[in-house]
Amino acid sequence: MRDNVRGGALTETTFFVMLALYRPNHGYGIMRFIEEKTNGRLVLGAGTLYGAINNLVSKGWIAPCGEEPGSAKKLYTITETGRKVAERELERLMELCDIAQEIIERSGD
């Protein structure tokens, strides 16, 4: 996977993986989460997801948090740093939306 951050913005994949981890989740769960939330528009390949998870772990934005009881699947959760990054991204996107809305709606008049 290439850069998570380009010009301060997160890629869609990165942001979605982080959002999926506001509650502890495993790889398959993350994949399903993204598929459901986007109604199947964004379906990650397993290799891509693996790369994204490792990348975020090494950045310290998410962290492993044990195994799912019964299945021994590795669980991950978002860290404090990760939450801050996600909040900043939300602000950035809201700002972008405001600007876009203003311009696009005005052009319609």
Next chain:
Amino acid sequence: MKMRVFRYFGGFLEAQEKWLNKMAEQGYRLARTTSLMYEFDLCAPSQYEYQIEFIADKDQSYVRDYRSFLEEMGYRTFTKNINLNFSIGKLRWRPWAKGTAQIATNPGSYNQELLIVERERDGKLTSLHTGQDAEAVAVYIKKLRNTNFNYGLILALGCLLSIFMSDSKAAAILLGALSVFFFIQAVFFALALRHANNKKDKAENMENV
């Protein structure tokens, strides 16, 4: 019921992937691989699909972790070689070395250059990655072509020497046969390299658009 098929694809990764998928369409599911053989179990036609990933440039611990991640997702994985060599597991025979040095151990993911990933066909055609690293594949195959060519050359020289220097016909024949084996491999990899380079160029053009 098991079925065994002997087949060697070398550096032609896509051909191998296509073939495995064709077998799956006909109701054969991969059970085991060795360097030249594929063993299949029977399954329902088109129940599974296969993808091949190039992992020779990754280290052993990455591969182990990645495989367990994929198996957690419900996939099955097999490793496969690209190169053909005289090795059993991690042991390798080096015919040109002296005494016990003829037996060497292999580093890293030797003989496990490819990962075959099996998953249930669910109609969603997502690839493992958005794009294979075509360049890494090309670089690797080029290295194999050169190594095999060099082995072939050394053994051919050895063959000539043994013809002129000694009376042992057996040695000359053995060295000659080995030399031919490596030369054939070298040609095979040269062809695969051309294929890989074409693919790499195509991928680069796509990126530039």
